[in-house]
Amino acid sequence: MNLRINTNEEYKEISISYEIVKLFDDEKLLDDYIYSFRRITNYTNPIRHFNRKYSRLFDVEFDAIIEDNIYLKRTIVGTVLNAMHSHQRGFITYISGIEPELLIGGADLDKALEILWDYLKYAILEPANYLMKSAEILKLIVPDEFVEIGFGLEPHKLYKNNTQMIQPQVQIIEDHLQEFYNYYFEIFIVGKIQIQDDFRYKNLFYNSPLPIKIKPNDKN
Amino acid sequence: MTKTEIKKLKIVVEKLTKWESSGKAFGHFNVLVEHATHLKGADRLYEFFCFMKILENLSKNYKIILQPGTKSGKIFPVAPGNKKYWVYFKAEHNTDPTNKYQICYGTKIKLRKAPKTSFAPDISIQKYDSTEDPDETMVELIMDAKFKFKNTDTLPIIQLNDFIQRVTALETINADSISLQFSSLLGLKGNCLLTNGNALNGHETYCKIYKIKQVEKFDTESCYNVVG
Numbered sequence: 001m002n003l004r005i006n007t008n009e010e011y012k013e014i015s016i017s018y019e020i021v022k023l024f025d026d027e028k029l030l031d032d033y034i035y036s037f038r039r040i041t042n043y044t045n046p047i048r049h050f051n052r053k054y055s056r057l058f059d060v061e062f063d064a065i066i067e068d069n070i071y072l073k074r075t076i077v078g079t080v081l082n083a084m085h086s087h088q089r090g091f092i093t094y095i096s097g098i099e100p101e102l103l104i105g106g107a108d109l110d111k112a113l114e115i116l117w118d119y120l121k122y123a124i125l126e127p128a129n130y131l132m133k134s135a136e137i138l139k140l141i142v143p144d145e146f147v148e149i150g151f152g153l154e155p156h157k158l159y160k161n162n163t164q165m166i167q168p169q170v171q172i173i174e175d176h177l178q179e180f181y182n183y184y185f186e187i188f189i190v191g192k193i194q195i196q197d198d199f200r201y202k203n204l205f206y207n208s209p210l211p212i213k214i215k216p217n218d219k220n
Numbered sequence: 221m222t223k224t225e226i227k228k229l230k231i232v233v234e235k236l237t238k239w240e241s242s243g244k245a246f247g248h249f250n251v252l253v254e255h256a257t258h259l260k261g262a263d264r265l266y267e268f269f270c271f272m273k274i275l276e277n278l279s280k281n282y283k284i285i286l287q288p289g290t291k292s293g294k295i296f297p298v299a300p301g302n303k304k305y306w307v308y309f310k311a312e313h314n315t316d317p318t319n320k321y322q323i324c325y326g327t328k329i330k331l332r333k334a335p336k337t338s339f340a341p342d343i344s345i346q347k348y349d350s351t352e353d354p355d356e357t358m359v360e361l362i363m364d365a366k367f368k369f370k371n372t373d374t375l376p377i378i379q380l381n382d383f384i385q386r387v388t389a390l391e392t393i394n395a396d397s398i399s400l401q402f403s404s405l406l407g408l409k410g411n412c413l414l415t416n417g418n419a420l421n422g423h424e425t426y427c428k429i430y431k432i433k434q435v436e437k438f439d440t441e442s443c444y445n446v447v448g
Contacts, residue, residue: 032223072221079226083233086245122369124236124247130269133440137272141279142286148294150241151264155291155305163295165241172240176232183229186221 022066035078035211036064036071038204043082043213060200071201073109076187078211080116084124088212091119107210110193117184125180128173135170248367264298264326266367267342270414270438271325273405274343274363275309278323280403282311287322290352296325300340303327304352319399321360322346329390330355339386345400361395361411362386365438368417375413375420375434384430387411393431407433407446414438419447 034046038058042048063069081088095102095115102112139146150165152158187193221229239246248265275284288294289306297306303324313319324346328338332355341362350358364383366375387393396410411432419434427434427448434447 032226068223070223075226076221076229079230080233083230084237085234087237087247087249090249120233123249127247127265128236129440130265134265134269134272137276141275141284145286145294149307150295151268151298152292152295153298155289155295155297155301158292158295162242162244164239164244164246164298168240169246172235176235179228180232180236183221183225183232186225 028065033061033064033070035075036201037061038208043078043211058200058204060198060204063198069198071197071205073113073193073195073197074201074205074211076195077109077112077116080120081210082213084120087119087123088214090123091116092212094119102210105207105209107205107208112210113187113193117188125177128177131166132170132173135166138166248369266416267365268296268325269440270363270365271323271343273438274408275323277403277405277408278311278400281401282313282320284323285310285312297327300326300328300338302352303354310348313401316399319401320348321400322348322350327354329359331389332356339390341386341390345395345398356390356392359390359392360398361400361409362390362392363408363412363414366413366415366417368415371416371418371437371439373417375415375417375436377420377423379413380420380423380427380432380434383411383413383432387430387432395431408435410448412446419445424448 030046030050034040034043037046037049038061039049039055040046057065060069064071081091084091092103095112099111099115102108102115135146138149142149147165147167149167150163152163154162187195237246238244278284286294287308287310289304289308291305292307294307306325306327308322308324308327311321311323322345324344326340326342327344328340329344330336330338330353335355342365343363344359345361346354347358347360364386366379368374387395392411398409400409402409412435413432414435415437416439417436419436423434424447432448436445436447438444
Protein backbone atom coordinates (compact mmCIF):
# COMPACT_ATOMS: atom_id res chain seq x y z
CA MET A 1 0.00 0.00 0.00
CA ASN A 2 1.36 3.44 -0.84
CA LEU A 3 0.14 6.65 0.68
CA ARG A 4 0.71 10.02 -1.01
CA ILE A 5 -0.34 13.34 0.52
CA ASN A 6 -0.17 16.54 -1.46
CA THR A 7 -0.21 19.51 0.93
CA ASN A 8 0.60 22.22 -1.65
CA GLU A 9 -2.83 22.28 -3.21
CA GLU A 10 -5.69 24.34 -1.90
CA TYR A 11 -7.30 21.23 -0.69
CA LYS A 12 -5.62 18.14 0.67
CA GLU A 13 -5.40 15.18 -1.61
CA ILE A 14 -4.70 11.78 -0.27
CA SER A 15 -4.38 8.91 -2.65
CA ILE A 16 -3.89 5.35 -1.65
CA SER A 17 -2.83 2.58 -3.96
CA TYR A 18 -2.54 -1.10 -3.22
CA GLU A 19 -0.49 -3.84 -4.67
CA ILE A 20 -0.42 -7.46 -3.76
CA VAL A 21 2.91 -8.27 -2.15
CA LYS A 22 2.31 -11.91 -1.53
CA LEU A 23 -0.53 -14.37 -1.65
CA PHE A 24 -0.74 -16.58 1.39
CA ASP A 25 -1.64 -20.20 1.24
CA ASP A 26 -2.83 -20.28 4.83
CA GLU A 27 -4.99 -18.02 6.91
CA LYS A 28 -3.12 -15.38 8.87
CA LEU A 29 -4.57 -15.24 12.37
CA LEU A 30 -3.97 -12.32 14.71
CA ASP A 31 -3.45 -14.78 17.57
CA ASP A 32 -0.20 -15.90 16.00
CA TYR A 33 1.24 -12.38 16.07
CA ILE A 34 0.00 -10.91 19.33
CA TYR A 35 3.43 -10.99 20.99
CA SER A 36 5.13 -9.50 17.89
CA PHE A 37 3.05 -6.31 17.58
CA ARG A 38 4.16 -3.44 19.79
CA ARG A 39 0.73 -1.89 20.14
CA ILE A 40 -0.87 -4.98 21.65
CA THR A 41 -1.14 -4.95 25.41
CA ASN A 42 -4.54 -6.58 25.72
CA TYR A 43 -3.64 -10.22 25.09
CA THR A 44 -7.17 -11.44 25.78
CA ASN A 45 -8.78 -9.24 23.14
CA PRO A 46 -6.00 -8.07 20.79
CA ILE A 47 -8.42 -7.01 18.05
CA ARG A 48 -9.21 -3.98 20.22
CA HIS A 49 -5.92 -2.48 19.10
CA PHE A 50 -7.04 -2.55 15.47
CA ASN A 51 -10.27 -0.57 15.57
CA ARG A 52 -9.13 2.01 13.01
CA LYS A 53 -9.54 1.30 9.35
CA TYR A 54 -5.96 2.19 8.63
CA SER A 55 -3.02 2.13 10.99
CA ARG A 56 0.70 1.92 10.70
CA LEU A 57 2.78 -1.21 11.09
CA PHE A 58 6.47 -1.06 11.86
CA ASP A 59 8.72 -2.71 9.30
CA VAL A 60 9.53 -5.63 11.53
CA GLU A 61 5.83 -6.18 12.25
CA PHE A 62 5.11 -6.13 8.54
CA ASP A 63 7.83 -8.73 8.01
CA ALA A 64 6.33 -10.78 10.81
CA ILE A 65 3.20 -11.22 8.72
CA ILE A 66 4.82 -11.51 5.30
CA GLU A 67 7.76 -13.72 6.23
CA ASP A 68 6.31 -15.32 9.36
CA ASN A 69 9.27 -13.82 11.13
CA ILE A 70 7.61 -13.43 14.54
CA TYR A 71 9.32 -12.30 17.77
CA LEU A 72 9.83 -15.88 18.85
CA LYS A 73 11.38 -15.34 22.26
CA ARG A 74 8.58 -13.01 23.31
CA THR A 75 5.97 -15.29 21.79
CA ILE A 76 7.26 -18.25 23.80
CA VAL A 77 7.39 -16.26 27.04
CA GLY A 78 3.90 -14.84 26.47
CA THR A 79 2.39 -18.14 25.37
CA VAL A 80 3.72 -20.04 28.39
CA LEU A 81 2.99 -17.26 30.90
CA ASN A 82 -0.61 -16.97 29.78
CA ALA A 83 -1.23 -20.72 29.70
CA MET A 84 -0.13 -21.62 33.21
CA HIS A 85 -3.35 -20.88 35.12
CA SER A 86 -2.77 -19.79 38.74
CA HIS A 87 0.91 -20.49 38.38
CA GLN A 88 1.07 -17.13 36.64
CA ARG A 89 0.37 -15.62 40.06
CA GLY A 90 3.05 -17.83 41.63
CA PHE A 91 5.53 -16.84 38.94
CA ILE A 92 4.81 -13.12 39.31
CA THR A 93 5.29 -13.36 43.07
CA TYR A 94 8.50 -15.29 42.55
CA ILE A 95 9.90 -12.94 39.91
CA SER A 96 8.95 -9.85 41.92
CA GLY A 97 11.26 -11.10 44.64
CA ILE A 98 14.28 -11.70 42.45
CA GLU A 99 13.95 -9.63 39.25
CA PRO A 100 11.19 -7.03 39.80
CA GLU A 101 12.38 -4.89 36.87
CA LEU A 102 11.07 -7.55 34.51
CA LEU A 103 7.56 -6.64 35.60
CA ILE A 104 7.95 -2.90 35.26
CA GLY A 105 9.37 -2.43 31.80
CA GLY A 106 12.28 -3.25 29.57
CA ALA A 107 11.92 -6.97 30.14
CA ASP A 108 15.08 -8.91 29.41
CA LEU A 109 13.55 -11.89 27.65
CA ASP A 110 16.61 -14.11 27.98
CA LYS A 111 16.48 -13.65 31.73
CA ALA A 112 12.70 -14.07 31.78
CA LEU A 113 12.92 -17.34 29.85
CA GLU A 114 15.55 -18.72 32.19
CA ILE A 115 13.55 -17.81 35.31
CA LEU A 116 10.37 -19.15 33.74
CA TRP A 117 12.09 -22.45 33.09
CA ASP A 118 13.41 -22.59 36.67
CA TYR A 119 9.92 -21.91 37.94
CA LEU A 120 8.30 -24.58 35.78
CA LYS A 121 10.97 -27.10 36.68
CA TYR A 122 10.49 -26.80 40.43
CA ALA A 123 6.80 -25.91 40.59
CA ILE A 124 5.43 -28.27 37.91
CA LEU A 125 7.89 -30.75 36.42
CA GLU A 126 9.44 -32.02 39.64
CA PRO A 127 6.05 -32.41 41.35
CA ALA A 128 4.84 -34.21 38.21
CA ASN A 129 7.76 -36.55 38.57
CA TYR A 130 6.94 -37.13 42.24
CA LEU A 131 3.34 -37.92 41.35
CA MET A 132 4.37 -40.41 38.65
CA LYS A 133 6.68 -42.24 41.07
CA SER A 134 3.95 -42.23 43.72
CA ALA A 135 1.50 -43.68 41.21
CA GLU A 136 3.92 -46.46 40.28
CA ILE A 137 4.12 -47.45 43.95
CA LEU A 138 0.36 -47.28 44.45
CA LYS A 139 -0.22 -49.47 41.40
CA LEU A 140 2.08 -52.10 42.89
CA ILE A 141 0.70 -52.01 46.42
CA VAL A 142 -3.04 -51.51 45.82
CA PRO A 143 -3.56 -52.27 42.11
CA ASP A 144 -7.31 -52.79 42.42
CA GLU A 145 -7.93 -49.51 44.22
CA PHE A 146 -5.49 -47.34 42.29
CA VAL A 147 -8.01 -45.66 39.97
CA GLU A 148 -10.15 -44.55 42.92
CA ILE A 149 -7.32 -42.78 44.74
CA GLY A 150 -6.95 -39.03 44.79
CA PHE A 151 -6.78 -35.94 46.98
CA GLY A 152 -9.56 -33.82 48.45
CA LEU A 153 -9.95 -30.86 50.72
CA GLU A 154 -13.24 -31.30 52.53
CA PRO A 155 -14.51 -34.82 53.24
CA HIS A 156 -18.18 -33.81 53.03
CA LYS A 157 -17.80 -32.08 49.68
CA LEU A 158 -15.91 -34.41 47.42
CA TYR A 159 -17.32 -33.61 44.01
CA LYS A 160 -15.60 -34.11 40.72
CA ASN A 161 -14.57 -30.46 40.43
CA ASN A 162 -12.76 -30.36 43.76
CA THR A 163 -11.20 -33.83 43.88
CA GLN A 164 -7.79 -34.33 42.38
CA MET A 165 -7.61 -37.87 41.04
CA ILE A 166 -4.20 -39.42 40.52
CA GLN A 167 -4.77 -41.76 37.61
CA PRO A 168 -6.01 -39.22 34.99
CA GLN A 169 -3.32 -36.77 36.06
CA VAL A 170 -0.58 -39.33 35.59
CA GLN A 171 -2.02 -40.02 32.15
CA ILE A 172 -1.79 -36.32 31.29
CA ILE A 173 1.80 -36.21 32.53
CA GLU A 174 2.76 -39.29 30.54
CA ASP A 175 1.12 -37.81 27.43
CA HIS A 176 2.71 -34.38 27.62
CA LEU A 177 5.84 -34.26 29.78
CA GLN A 178 8.22 -35.53 27.13
CA GLU A 179 6.78 -33.11 24.58
CA PHE A 180 7.42 -30.26 27.00
CA TYR A 181 11.03 -31.33 27.45
CA ASN A 182 11.41 -31.50 23.67
CA TYR A 183 10.34 -27.86 23.42
CA TYR A 184 12.73 -26.99 26.19
CA PHE A 185 15.65 -28.50 24.29
CA GLU A 186 14.55 -26.68 21.18
CA ILE A 187 14.62 -23.37 23.07
CA PHE A 188 17.76 -24.01 25.10
CA ILE A 189 20.93 -25.87 24.24
CA VAL A 190 23.14 -26.75 27.19
CA GLY A 191 21.44 -24.08 29.26
CA LYS A 192 21.91 -21.33 26.66
CA ILE A 193 19.01 -19.82 24.77
CA GLN A 194 19.56 -20.54 21.14
CA ILE A 195 16.91 -18.30 19.58
CA GLN A 196 18.23 -15.27 17.71
CA ASP A 197 15.38 -12.89 16.93
CA ASP A 198 15.49 -10.02 14.45
CA PHE A 199 17.43 -7.22 16.25
CA ARG A 200 14.72 -4.71 15.28
CA TYR A 201 12.36 -6.40 17.76
CA LYS A 202 14.65 -5.60 20.65
CA ASN A 203 14.52 -1.91 19.74
CA LEU A 204 10.77 -1.95 19.20
CA PHE A 205 10.06 -3.59 22.58
CA TYR A 206 12.92 -2.04 24.54
CA ASN A 207 10.68 -0.59 27.28
CA SER A 208 7.96 -3.21 27.20
CA PRO A 209 7.16 -5.31 30.29
CA LEU A 210 6.50 -9.05 30.24
CA PRO A 211 3.44 -9.93 28.15
CA ILE A 212 1.14 -11.03 30.96
CA LYS A 213 -2.61 -11.38 30.80
CA ILE A 214 -3.50 -10.67 34.44
CA LYS A 215 -6.34 -12.71 35.85
CA PRO A 216 -7.12 -11.05 39.19
CA ASN A 217 -10.01 -13.31 40.14
CA ASP A 218 -8.56 -16.60 39.02
CA LYS A 219 -9.10 -18.98 41.93
CA ASN A 220 -7.66 -22.02 40.29
CA MET B 221 9.64 -23.16 16.24
CA THR B 222 6.64 -23.00 13.95
CA LYS B 223 3.25 -21.48 14.68
CA THR B 224 1.85 -24.98 15.05
CA GLU B 225 4.51 -25.84 17.60
CA ILE B 226 3.73 -22.66 19.56
CA LYS B 227 0.07 -23.72 19.69
CA LYS B 228 1.09 -27.16 20.91
CA LEU B 229 3.38 -25.63 23.54
CA LYS B 230 0.40 -23.65 24.80
CA ILE B 231 -1.72 -26.80 25.10
CA VAL B 232 1.08 -28.73 26.82
CA VAL B 233 1.56 -25.97 29.42
CA GLU B 234 -2.20 -25.68 29.97
CA LYS B 235 -2.45 -29.43 30.51
CA LEU B 236 0.55 -29.81 32.80
CA THR B 237 -0.23 -26.87 35.08
CA LYS B 238 -3.68 -28.00 36.21
CA TRP B 239 -5.33 -31.06 37.64
CA GLU B 240 -7.21 -32.91 34.94
CA SER B 241 -10.04 -33.94 37.27
CA SER B 242 -10.70 -30.69 39.11
CA GLY B 243 -9.22 -28.00 36.84
CA LYS B 244 -7.36 -26.57 39.83
CA ALA B 245 -3.67 -25.65 39.65
CA PHE B 246 -1.27 -28.56 39.75
CA GLY B 247 2.14 -28.49 41.38
CA HIS B 248 3.97 -26.71 44.16
CA PHE B 249 3.41 -23.08 45.12
CA ASN B 250 4.43 -22.09 48.60
CA VAL B 251 7.92 -23.47 48.21
CA LEU B 252 8.73 -20.38 46.20
CA VAL B 253 7.35 -17.65 48.37
CA GLU B 254 5.42 -18.31 51.52
CA HIS B 255 1.73 -17.52 51.13
CA ALA B 256 2.17 -16.86 47.41
CA THR B 257 -1.22 -18.41 46.96
CA HIS B 258 -4.36 -19.09 48.91
CA LEU B 259 -4.33 -22.69 47.72
CA LYS B 260 -4.45 -25.01 50.67
CA GLY B 261 -2.15 -27.98 50.52
CA ALA B 262 -0.73 -27.06 47.16
CA ASP B 263 2.70 -28.31 48.13
CA ARG B 264 1.80 -31.81 49.13
CA LEU B 265 3.01 -33.80 46.15
CA TYR B 266 6.49 -34.16 47.63
CA GLU B 267 4.99 -35.11 50.99
CA PHE B 268 2.85 -37.75 49.33
CA PHE B 269 5.86 -39.09 47.44
CA CYS B 270 7.72 -39.50 50.77
CA PHE B 271 4.69 -41.30 52.19
CA MET B 272 4.67 -43.64 49.19
CA LYS B 273 8.41 -44.36 49.50
CA ILE B 274 7.93 -45.34 53.15
CA LEU B 275 4.91 -47.48 52.25
CA GLU B 276 6.74 -49.16 49.37
CA ASN B 277 9.63 -50.10 51.62
CA LEU B 278 7.40 -51.44 54.37
CA SER B 279 5.45 -53.46 51.81
CA LYS B 280 8.47 -55.77 51.46
CA ASN B 281 7.94 -56.97 55.03
CA TYR B 282 4.26 -56.21 55.57
CA LYS B 283 0.95 -56.91 53.95
CA ILE B 284 -0.48 -53.45 53.19
CA ILE B 285 -4.24 -53.01 53.44
CA LEU B 286 -6.03 -49.86 52.34
CA GLN B 287 -8.52 -48.59 54.92
CA PRO B 288 -11.12 -46.31 53.28
CA GLY B 289 -12.32 -43.20 55.10
CA THR B 290 -15.93 -42.97 56.25
CA LYS B 291 -16.71 -39.93 54.10
CA SER B 292 -14.10 -39.86 51.41
CA GLY B 293 -13.55 -43.48 50.40
CA LYS B 294 -10.10 -43.70 48.90
CA ILE B 295 -9.28 -40.00 48.90
CA PHE B 296 -6.33 -38.56 50.84
CA PRO B 297 -6.54 -35.17 52.55
CA VAL B 298 -4.65 -32.32 50.88
CA ALA B 299 -4.59 -30.49 54.21
CA PRO B 300 -4.49 -31.90 57.77
CA GLY B 301 -7.69 -33.84 58.30
CA ASN B 302 -9.68 -35.83 60.84
CA LYS B 303 -8.56 -39.43 60.59
CA LYS B 304 -12.01 -41.00 60.44
CA TYR B 305 -12.94 -39.23 57.21
CA TRP B 306 -9.86 -40.10 55.16
CA VAL B 307 -8.11 -43.16 53.81
CA TYR B 308 -5.07 -44.67 55.55
CA PHE B 309 -3.22 -48.00 55.48
CA LYS B 310 -2.83 -50.95 57.81
CA ALA B 311 0.40 -52.95 57.76
CA GLU B 312 0.55 -56.55 59.00
CA HIS B 313 3.94 -58.24 59.19
CA ASN B 314 4.43 -61.17 56.82
CA THR B 315 5.72 -63.57 59.49
CA ASP B 316 5.16 -61.97 62.91
CA PRO B 317 1.41 -61.59 63.62
CA THR B 318 2.07 -59.30 66.61
CA ASN B 319 4.02 -56.84 64.47
CA LYS B 320 1.37 -54.59 62.91
CA TYR B 321 0.74 -50.87 62.58
CA GLN B 322 -1.37 -48.19 60.95
CA ILE B 323 0.37 -45.93 58.43
CA CYS B 324 -1.40 -42.57 58.17
CA TYR B 325 -1.03 -39.51 55.97
CA GLY B 326 -1.74 -35.99 57.21
CA THR B 327 -4.09 -37.05 60.00
CA LYS B 328 -4.58 -34.88 63.04
CA ILE B 329 -3.37 -36.22 66.37
CA LYS B 330 -4.73 -34.41 69.42
CA LEU B 331 -3.02 -33.96 72.77
CA ARG B 332 -4.77 -35.80 75.60
CA LYS B 333 -4.24 -33.02 78.13
CA ALA B 334 -4.97 -30.28 75.60
CA PRO B 335 -7.53 -31.83 73.24
CA LYS B 336 -8.12 -28.61 71.35
CA THR B 337 -4.49 -28.68 70.26
CA SER B 338 -3.54 -31.14 67.57
CA PHE B 339 -0.61 -31.86 65.30
CA ALA B 340 -0.79 -33.39 61.85
CA PRO B 341 2.55 -34.88 60.84
CA ASP B 342 2.78 -35.71 57.15
CA ILE B 343 3.36 -39.36 58.00
CA SER B 344 2.48 -41.07 61.26
CA ILE B 345 2.98 -44.66 62.27
CA GLN B 346 0.24 -45.46 64.75
CA LYS B 347 -0.59 -48.47 66.89
CA TYR B 348 -2.64 -51.09 65.07
CA ASP B 349 -5.62 -50.46 67.35
CA SER B 350 -5.34 -46.67 67.19
CA THR B 351 -8.80 -45.07 67.19
CA GLU B 352 -10.46 -42.80 64.63
CA ASP B 353 -9.67 -39.84 66.85
CA PRO B 354 -6.10 -40.58 67.98
CA ASP B 355 -4.08 -38.86 70.69
CA GLU B 356 -0.37 -39.02 71.44
CA THR B 357 -0.63 -42.38 73.23
CA MET B 358 -1.57 -44.06 69.94
CA VAL B 359 1.24 -42.72 67.79
CA GLU B 360 4.64 -44.44 67.62
CA LEU B 361 6.71 -42.55 65.04
CA ILE B 362 6.28 -39.41 62.96
CA MET B 363 7.83 -37.97 59.82
CA ASP B 364 7.56 -34.60 58.11
CA ALA B 365 8.58 -33.78 54.55
CA LYS B 366 10.04 -30.44 53.46
CA PHE B 367 10.27 -29.69 49.76
CA LYS B 368 12.96 -27.21 48.77
CA PHE B 369 12.65 -25.09 45.65
CA LYS B 370 16.36 -25.55 44.99
CA ASN B 371 17.72 -28.92 46.00
CA THR B 372 20.84 -27.12 47.20
CA ASP B 373 18.75 -25.34 49.88
CA THR B 374 19.23 -26.38 53.50
CA LEU B 375 16.71 -27.15 56.23
CA PRO B 376 16.53 -24.04 58.44
CA ILE B 377 16.99 -24.42 62.21
CA ILE B 378 13.39 -23.31 62.73
CA GLN B 379 12.15 -26.45 60.93
CA LEU B 380 14.32 -28.64 63.15
CA ASN B 381 13.04 -26.88 66.25
CA ASP B 382 9.44 -27.17 65.06
CA PHE B 383 9.81 -30.88 64.37
CA ILE B 384 11.44 -31.50 67.74
CA GLN B 385 8.49 -29.76 69.35
CA ARG B 386 6.12 -32.13 67.53
CA VAL B 387 8.12 -35.19 68.58
CA THR B 388 8.12 -33.97 72.20
CA ALA B 389 4.41 -33.15 72.22
CA LEU B 390 3.42 -36.43 70.55
CA GLU B 391 5.84 -38.35 72.78
CA THR B 392 7.45 -40.36 69.99
CA ILE B 393 10.98 -40.14 71.37
CA ASN B 394 11.25 -43.94 71.39
CA ALA B 395 10.43 -44.22 67.69
CA ASP B 396 13.79 -45.81 66.89
CA SER B 397 13.17 -48.75 69.20
CA ILE B 398 9.70 -49.88 68.05
CA SER B 399 9.40 -53.17 66.18
CA LEU B 400 8.65 -51.55 62.80
CA GLN B 401 10.80 -53.30 60.21
CA PHE B 402 11.94 -51.43 57.12
CA SER B 403 13.39 -53.39 54.23
CA SER B 404 16.16 -51.25 52.75
CA LEU B 405 15.47 -47.85 54.31
CA LEU B 406 16.98 -49.06 57.58
CA GLY B 407 18.34 -45.70 58.68
CA LEU B 408 14.86 -44.22 58.54
CA LYS B 409 13.48 -45.95 61.60
CA GLY B 410 12.91 -42.93 63.78
CA ASN B 411 11.34 -39.50 63.66
CA CYS B 412 12.54 -38.25 60.29
CA LEU B 413 12.55 -34.82 58.73
CA LEU B 414 12.72 -35.72 55.04
CA THR B 415 13.87 -33.22 52.43
CA ASN B 416 14.93 -33.12 48.79
CA GLY B 417 17.42 -30.44 49.90
CA ASN B 418 20.30 -30.58 52.36
CA ALA B 419 20.46 -31.30 56.10
CA LEU B 420 21.56 -28.51 58.42
CA ASN B 421 25.19 -29.13 59.26
CA GLY B 422 26.55 -28.95 62.78
CA HIS B 423 23.42 -30.12 64.57
CA GLU B 424 23.92 -33.86 64.62
CA THR B 425 24.22 -33.99 68.42
CA TYR B 426 21.14 -31.78 68.82
CA CYS B 427 19.20 -34.18 66.58
CA LYS B 428 20.43 -37.25 68.50
CA ILE B 429 19.54 -35.80 71.90
CA TYR B 430 16.02 -34.91 70.80
CA LYS B 431 15.55 -38.11 68.80
CA ILE B 432 15.09 -36.79 65.31
CA LYS B 433 16.89 -37.55 62.05
CA GLN B 434 17.43 -35.24 59.12
CA VAL B 435 17.17 -37.19 55.86
CA GLU B 436 18.67 -35.17 53.03
CA LYS B 437 18.49 -35.71 49.24
CA PHE B 438 15.41 -37.87 49.66
CA ASP B 439 14.03 -37.70 46.11
CA THR B 440 13.44 -39.79 43.01
CA GLU B 441 17.07 -40.14 41.95
CA SER B 442 19.66 -39.29 44.61
CA CYS B 443 21.16 -41.47 47.34
CA TYR B 444 19.69 -40.13 50.54
CA ASN B 445 21.81 -39.46 53.63
CA VAL B 446 20.76 -39.58 57.28
CA VAL B 447 22.04 -37.03 59.79
CA GLY B 448 21.28 -37.60 63.47
